Amino acid sequence: MYFGKGHSACYGCPLPIAVRNVLEALEGKCFVVNPTGCLEIISSQYGKSAWGVPYIHSTFENAPSVASGIAAALEVLGREDEGHVVVFAGDGATADIGVGYLSSMLHRNDNVLYICLDNEAYMNTGNQQSSQTPFGAHTTTTPAGRVIPGKVLRRKDMVAFALAHGIPYVATASVAFPRDLRRKAKRAVEFRGAKYIHVHCPCPTGWYFDPSKTIQVAKLAYETALFPIVEFEYGRLVRVRKIKKRKPVEEYLKVQGRFRHLFKHPEGSKIIAELQRIADENAVRYGLDA
Amino acid sequence: MRKVVRGFYAIAYAVKLCRPNVICAYPITPQTEIVENLAEMYANGELENCKYITAESEFEAASILVGASAAGARTFTATCSQGLILMSEVLLNAAGMRLPIVIVNTNRALSAPLSIWPDLQDSMLLRDGGIIQIYIEDNQEAHEMIPQAYKIAESTMFPIMVCMDGFKLTHAYEPVDLLDQETVDNFLPPYDPPIKLSVKNPLTFGSYAPPDCYMEFRYKMHKDMINAKKTIEKVFREWAEIKNDWGGMIEYKEGRTVLVALGSLISTIKEVAKEMGLGYLKVRTYRPFPAEEIREVLKDCDNVIVFDRAVSFGYEGVLTIDIRNALYGESPDIYSFIVGLGGRDVPKTLIEKCVSKVMSGKAKRYSFEGLKEFEEVLY
Numbered sequence: 001m002y003f004g005k006g007h008s009a010c011y012g013c014p015l016p017i018a019v020r021n022v023l024e025a026l027e028g029k030c031f032v033v034n035p036t037g038c039l040e041i042i043s044s045q046y047g048k049s050a051w052g053v054p055y056i057h058s059t060f061e062n063a064p065s066v067a068s069g070i071a072a073a074l075e076v077l078g079r080e081d082e083g084h085v086v087v088f089a090g091d092g093a094t095a096d097i098g099v100g101y102l103s104s105m106l107h108r109n110d111n112v113l114y115i116c117l118d119n120e121a122y123m124n125t126g127n128q129q130s131s132q133t134p135f136g137a138h139t140t141t142t143p144a145g146r147v148i149p150g151k152v153l154r155r156k157d158m159v160a161f162a163l164a165h166g167i168p169y170v171a172t173a174s175v176a177f178p179r180d181l182r183r184k185a186k187r188a189v190e191f192r193g194a195k196y197i198h199v200h201c202p203c204p205t206g207w208y209f210d211p212s213k214t215i216q217v218a219k220l221a222y223e224t225a226l227f228p229i230v231e232f233e234y235g236r237l238v239r240v241r242k243i244k245k246r247k248p249v250e251e252y253l254k255v256q257g258r259f260r261h262l263f264k265h266p267e268g269s270k271i272i273a274e275l276q277r278i279a280d281e282n283a284v285r286y287g288l289d290a
Numbered sequence: 291m292r293k294v295v296r297g298f299y300a301i302a303y304a305v306k307l308c309r310p311n312v313i314c315a316y317p318i319t320p321q322t323e324i325v326e327n328l329a330e331m332y333a334n335g336e337l338e339n340c341k342y343i344t345a346e347s348e349f350e351a352a353s354i355l356v357g358a359s360a361a362g363a364r365t366f367t368a369t370c371s372q373g374l375i376l377m378s379e380v381l382l383n384a385a386g387m388r389l390p391i392v393i394v395n396t397n398r399a400l401s402a403p404l405s406i407w408p409d410l411q412d413s414m415l416l417r418d419g420g421i422i423q424i425y426i427e428d429n430q431e432a433h434e435m436i437p438q439a440y441k442i443a444e445s446t447m448f449p450i451m452v453c454m455d456g457f458k459l460t461h462a463y464e465p466v467d468l469l470d471q472e473t474v475d476n477f478l479p480p481y482d483p484p485i486k487l488s489v490k491n492p493l494t495f496g497s498y499a500p501p502d503c504y505m506e507f508r509y510k511m512h513k514d515m516i517n518a519k520k521t522i523e524k525v526f527r528e529w530a531e532i533k534n535d536w537g538g539m540i541e542y543k544e545g546r547t548v549l550v551a552l553g554s555l556i557s558t559i560k561e562v563a564k565e566m567g568l569g570y571l572k573v574r575t576y577r578p579f580p581a582e583e584i585r586e587v588l589k590d591c592d593n594v595i596v597f598d599r600a601v602s603f604g605y606e607g608v609l610t611i612d613i614r615n616a617l618y619g620e621s622p623d624i625y626s627f628i629v630g631l632g633g634r635d636v637p638k639t640l641i642e643k644c645v646s647k648v649m650s651g652k653a654k655r656y657s658f659e660g661l662k663e664f665e666e667v668l669y
């Protein structure tokens with residue numbers, strides 16, 4: 001088993017789904033680097049490691065650099081055939097505290113597959129906002145107050161960020177579509193150089209929905225175009241997951257407690273309108289409507 | 291081969307002879323020329339089985355080496371000052387993960403105010419992190435310390451810092467008797483750690499440890515650091531057999547009054563000690579701290595005078611704290627002078643002045659020496 005034995009994730013956690021699918025797709029031929037965060041805490045307790053592949057955790061912000069180091073060592077020691085260097089990192093580690101190091105690794109185009117498991121906040125420390133937290137969401141550091149209705153900034157666009165480095169492969173995926181994720185992992189490692197896959201991972205604990213609904217919520221994010229599923233090779237958009245009948249964003253928002261205030265707060269309707277505008281923008285930008 | 295080279299080259303050439311697999315650094319004065327020299331060797335194809343990686347910060351350089359070292363590569367970086375403290379989170383992590391990374395620190399003062407000139411405040415700040423620290427007196431010693439540093443690090447599985455004064459050593463041209471490849475190859479076996487990241491034997495590196503086992507890890511680290519003293523002595527002795535004898539963890543010359551220091555300052559002190567008929571103590575290995583060895587040689591003398599170039603603000607000189615502790619319950623009077631911060635020159639006359647203060651009974655527990663009147667430096 002590449003991953004799973006004895007992990008301590010919450011009920012309904014999407015992280016093991018994503019990790020298992022990627023590792024199985026790559027047949028366990030992986031050197032995993034994992035920064036501090038939920039995945040690390042649920043899987044790497046001394047004596048109870050859930051990993052059946054070589055695994056290293058160093059600090060919160062340095063996973064891309066550690067991965068570069070492993071890739072360099074494998075190259076000079078003639079061990080590249082042993083496996084792929086794969087980073088599994090949360091959105092905070094990827095887009096906030098480690099973003100400079102990610103940029104550096106992508107800039108050097110090191111032979112690393114970087115996978116961001118995005119649950120849209122710092123869940124390990126108890127749900128604080130990250131740059132991936134969507135507009136209007138309640139977190140413990142962007143609480144829905146009487147005056148300020150949750151988070152008032154939009155998400156940092158990590159796909160554009162990755163593309164800006166000119167790396168050979170950039171894609172998004174969702175735990176709602178594990179077959180697509182597996183295909184993308186396999187496709188990614190066909191390229192030599194840096195690869196980036198951003199995986200949407202709805203978190204029942206932090207987003208306040210029932211743990212049985214993880215896949216359903218992930219699907220709604222795709223169906224509303226709030227999380228577009230796209231694939232780029234050498235900077236060119238090669239594939240998108242088309243949406244047959246795009247749903248209004250309210251359908252995604254109303255199933256999650258973190259957006260509950262938007263339906264009561266005087267500013268709520270404006271925020272919902274802004275989120276709809278972002279979804280429409282995504283649909284046009286990537287040609288998502290079937 | 292005897293050549294007149296700068297300190298930078300003495301280091302870089304020795305690193306090359308040690309056959310590193312991954313070199314990674316970020317520019318900072320007065321370190322940069324070390325990695326420039328290595329980059330040139332790399333560009334000219336002189337480094338076999340080696341990758342030279344340009345990092346975007348010192349933090350990243352250290353992080354890259356964590357990955358490389360865990361995967362079984364021999365690694366090297368150089369830094370100092372702001373760069374060292376930016377690295378510190380990673381280096382302390384590497385110490386806990388027991389990765390034998392070799393770091394040359396070209397000692398430089400810390401900001402603020404900004405200073406590119408030498409003192410020991412930077413490396414002293416990492417004193418308690420589980421990193422072996424060796425302090426260097428001159429460029430020949432620096433050159434010869436590199437293969438020894440690799441052997442010590444890889445035998446003890448601790449990161450090691452070779453600390454040499456910025457400018458005073460790095461920029462100085464000195465005749466250096468350069469080592470040859472055969473000597474180094476015979477002394478330093480290839481790095482092949484029993485435990486490394488491997489798909490055939492998948493292990494988890496960097497676990498977290500709950501309260502029921504964290505303390506045991508740290509106890510083991512401490513025990514191993516104490517035991518590292520034996521390894522260090524053994525490596526130093528082994529080196530003395532094949533090349534120059536630099537002494538053990540300390541170098542000592544007997545006297546009723548003994549002057550104590552670290553780094554390049556000791557060479558000035560040796561001169562003064564000789565002229566005034568005093569003893570001296572050079573602390574070569576600072577962590578693990580050779581407390582028993584120091585107590586043994588200093589316990590019966592009259593005065594111990596410590597020259598410190600790093601301050602524990604709100605207490606006193608950093609080395610002094612350790613020397614006092616090592617001599618607790620013994621008879622010598624211990625005096626401390628804080629000198630040479632931020633590259634201020636420490637001439638023989640200043641050391642003589644400090645000694646005469648002690649001899650005439652005017653010295654206090656500690657004092658800053660070589661200070662100007664505050665008005666002199668205010669504009």
